[in-house]
Amino acid sequence: TVNEPDKLDVYQLEMHAKNKNQYLFDGNWESLEEKKAVFKVKLKLLKVNISRPVYWSKYGPTIKTDRGTFSIRMPAQMDIRGLEQWYRFNKARNFSEFKAALEMRAIPGYNIVYADKYDTIYYISNGRIPVRNKGYNWKSTLPGNTSKTLWNELHPISALPQVLQPTTGFVYNTNHSPFHSTEGKENPVVTDITMGYETLENNRSKRFEALLQPLNKVSYEDFKRIKFDRQFPSTFYFPYNIDSLFLLDETKYPDIADLVVQLKNWDKKGDATNIGAGTFFMVYHDIVPKRSKYMKQGFISLEDAAEILRSAKATMLQQFSRTNLQLGDVQKLVRGNLALPLPGLPDQLAPMYSIPYKDGLYKGNQGDAYIELVKFTKDGPIIESLNVYGASARKDSPHYTDQMQMFVEQKTKPMTLNKELVYQQAVKKYHPL
Template sequence: MKKLCVVVFLCSTAFAVFPQNSRLDPLIVDDPSRIDIVRDAYGVPHIFAKTDPEVAYGLAWAHAEDDFETLQKAFLASKTMLGQHIGRDGAMVDYIIHLLRLRELVNLNYEKDISPAFKAVLQGYCDGFNAYAYTHPKEVLEKKSLPIIPQDVLTYSVLQLALGCGVEDALRKINNGTMPLVGWEPGGSNAFAFNSKITADGNVYLAINTHHPLEGQVAWYEAHLCSQEGWNIVGSLMPGAPVIIAGINENLGWAHTVNHPDRLDVYQLEMNSDNDLQYKVDNTWYTLEERTVKLKVKMPGFNLHAKKKVYWSIYGPTMITERGVFSIRTTGLMDIRGLEQWYRMNKSGNFSSFKKALKMEAHPSYNIVYGDRYDTIFYICNGKLPLRDPSFNWRETLPGNTLLTLWSRTHPLEDLPQVLNPPSGYVYNTNHSPFHATAPADNISEEGYDPTMGYETHDNNRSLRVMELLQQLPKVSYEDFKRIKYDVQLPQKLAFPVNVDTLFMLNENQHPEYAGLITTLKTWDRKGTTDSRGAALFGIFFYHVAARYQADPTYKAMTKQDCIEALAYMKQYLLSNFGTTDVTLGEYQRLERGNRSIPLPGLPDVLAAMYSTPTENGRVKGTVGDCYIALAKFTKDGPEIESVNCFGASNRKGSPHYDDQMELFQQQKTHRMTLRRDEVYREAKAIYHPEVLSKLPLTARLTKGRR
């Protein structure tokens, strides 16, 4: 009788979460007890199951245990329901999804573009998420958002990839910077791969080192996924992803960095002065497609219901402004298979199968640095780039009155800059030029590449520092490799967007009121260690100059007077907030989570980069930079893997894994990871299954079909 009462209770709470008219596909995972979630000493989930869909189910369940709120926000966005939960900023995201027609893109292409195998993985992930939701009803943010279905997962992934193509920046410019969009595009990253031509022990080394926000919608989550269908990989993923985005399997691994080729075009339409919705293309009048979308916005005490127009031209999403009518076009809005391509990369066994996955050409952007156990290293400035008419200036606003600017085809993978097994024995990228991807003698020339691709050709401080370090090392040991990754020193020749060299040329005798600051900066070793006073001064100086540059991008070099004014600001800042000018970086910059605050190394654009924002009492806290780090050495016995997350495996306050990696991260240390099943189970701190739900009477009442 007691058991029956439990079943009745679970059914009643489930229906309190899922609306009575909810419609689901049949559960693809009918017995979650076959799924093992194995937690290691740091709480990282290792998911073991027979099939890939079961692994995806376990991943969704484990991730929900660690960060259900962030996962829900991802799918609230994909359902255009974020505004009713977080307010105006969420409504702006909802509006963008309507404007870009993301759900329409997914619905139109889901059946034909997504393979049966990956549909099963997506459904398994949705089953796991929905199961967690209906067994934890008090944690559900918006009941009407449930259940989620595969199209929700894909819509959110296309949104992220589109934002990574510059959609956010384009919309801001069109609206004169007045649209308060959510900043979800990551700001940088490093990636390195070395092979036997340079490594001291003959093994291949790979570093995954993205510079993401430390918290929020694109903060990394670490997991180990292992099925009996050939899926066995350790790495990182973002909330809402059912696959590893950057990781290491038994044979190979890869890292991503952000790149900036020209992936997006903005067009100004030639409008009819007598008809606000008509525009002319090659002497033919077209009419903008107009729709009215409904937005629900959470306000104090009530929900505001608003209506807004969205428009579409033959070029794409369109916005009507006081300055004119503009459309945007990007390959980021033309493919829904990005997650499936990552899935194929996850399961690749060698370079040939990995390259085959890349030939799906479903990712509109991101560099790839690759290494494997077979001594292969590879770099590609990946992207889905349009084939354009070279007679137009594609870096400017384009005329939206001719079909000559309406591209439809893209460059094949073979056209993209790439380096395979260079004689130098290494490839790397730090968000700089793809034509500086290895040793100078082995680099590819930018000549011969389509100029409309718009590749960046600059170096940055991190790329210059890599070359400084490698020039000192004829052979690289694994410890050398780690020292390069964790380096916190700026190069001798600085490469910031604003030339700040004048600061280091000032004569302290000519400026006695700032003599101490000038001396500290001139004698500084340019390292961002927590005990460094020069690093603290430079950090304060950097954010002061960066604010001016962001307000005026034409500001390119500091004058002597600019430097004196900056020194006055730095002195006043330190005295006002600390009562002294003798402050270390660790006193100024902190790694903070909950009630914990510890000194944080790193500076903007050093290899172990850290960008910070003000917190209190003049201090700053790290917000973007080094976050999840994974390092691999591919040996004859398989990969040796180590990793660290800036905070921990869980985003739940009160969890022992909410902040248990902070000291490791601060001290530039890691913990060991493994792909070996026997080791995982032997060292496990917890082994359990997702709750068994499919046997409850509820499942019989879930009808077939999709919403």
């Protein structure tokens, strides 16, 4: 899963009053490196080359703007071995080899969870994180005139938030705080605030916590039930408080009373046949364009909530001529000519995010995707898998859409890595040459 430590720094350079390509650094005037970048532009039938100057300072790539001259410095620019590290991860035969690949520090981010047949489990919030001077505010734009802000070292893997073999028996991450990757004292702690790691929970992390809490031991069926869960936690954990949407008095807002009641009666599930989920879906997509405002103030006011519901209702009436929409009425799983009612809402354990499709409909484009469940046994791994659409990208193939119905129903199929069995079951065999 994607993580969000501070992987990038921005510096404002102190430019010379007369020479616009010189900047002050440790009391000396340094010159920006300047090169030409050529862009190929197609204008109707005409192809032209356009060149633009590009600049580089001691900090890194540099841009000139109306607000000043800024340099960007990020470790991701300083190592091209990321693909090699992924390759070595895949070739690792045990945890020692996997950890050796991790020590390359070539992949700039990502939460990583490891498990193997030897019952080794491990979590790390990975990253190429600079060793920074604690005397500066690294969350803001930094002074670009001193070597004190010019970092050149990275934190070792051992310094990053991680958990190995916790006695609790589990590790997890849902893009939330790495400092809550298991339970109790074995959770990582903040060691350097300049790393800028996220500390927030989200709906998935809190729902996972609630599902896991009553279990003394997690069975394989428990695990599948948790993975396929489409229920929000009892309290929402969005980046801003949305409770006002559920606190409106329908008697005071007769024009939107139907939507107010549907939200109040909603069980917070994301099933395709759920009317409350359909209402929340429409409301959510009305919130998204304005989320910067709500992020800034930290909540949605009652007045804002009423206006959001009015806007959502107007859209529902315009596009569908009614307001009692099930989630599957408006959200579809689409490929080719096939469009199926699609369950799932943003930030559920089995999540779904959608984009506009046609005629007021939305189609899923992010969230639950390829799914693989692995159970280690003495006789080898037992594997179940599920693809969003099918195993082929060819429109004329019977496997272009043959897993779509399974996907919306959260059904899996057997899978094997046994080469002999694969050949036995193959419908067709061919050689690419």
